[in-house]
Amino acid sequence: MIILLLVLGLIMGSFFNVCIYRIPREGSICYPPSHCSNCSSTLRIRDIIPLLSYMYLRGRCRYCDEKISLTYPIIEVTTALVYMILYYKFSLSIEFFKYSFLWSILMVSAIIDYRTQYVYESISKVGFIGGIFFSLINLIYGGRIDHILLSLIIPLVFLGGIILLTRKIEALGLGDLELFIIAALYLSPTTMVVALFLSVVLGGIIAMAYLLKGYKRKSIAFVPYIALGTFLALIFEEKIIRWYFTITL
């Protein structure tokens, strides 16, 4: 099972690389076939085997020797690792598929947001459709609709609070809210609260570090923290809640 997940994760990661590269360039995900971004040579199967081709080509294009970005193998390995960790935590359950799907959407959006400061509708749409699909499955298996609604209300109340405090609608990007609402379709209310809490803390720490270094940027890409916060919430939810109550009570 672990080997299967490793292979599947690497292949999915390789597909996410294509999405991350092509979606901001408004390109089709299936056409044209994979090619080198430098010399435009069409890549053959042996050039696009996840991770392995990067290793035996020593990180360079076979045709023009241009360096291949290290982000490609990193995304492939990260995807495989996350799938394996989620399997370890949830075994082969609906939760496993649901959270693997959510993570995939968040990771692709996070990297595109980091590079372009944009959240693209095409990915959000897939996230919404998946979220509605998994919510329906949840309801069929005895899940409660008030729990789903509660999860959805949490990010809305949070955004409302931020707007009231800062008196600015754009304080948190609408794209960020969109992804919080997508995440809410997949997460229980408790996990949603922990995910939101962790995203804001992690994002806040990084924003502070930027400020201290005198780094002036109008806004930081927040989706990477939503992705990271959600992942940590899924894995460490109980521990984080226990820790929070031991330090506050």
Ligand SMILES: [Zn+2]
């Ligand atoms: Zn090339």
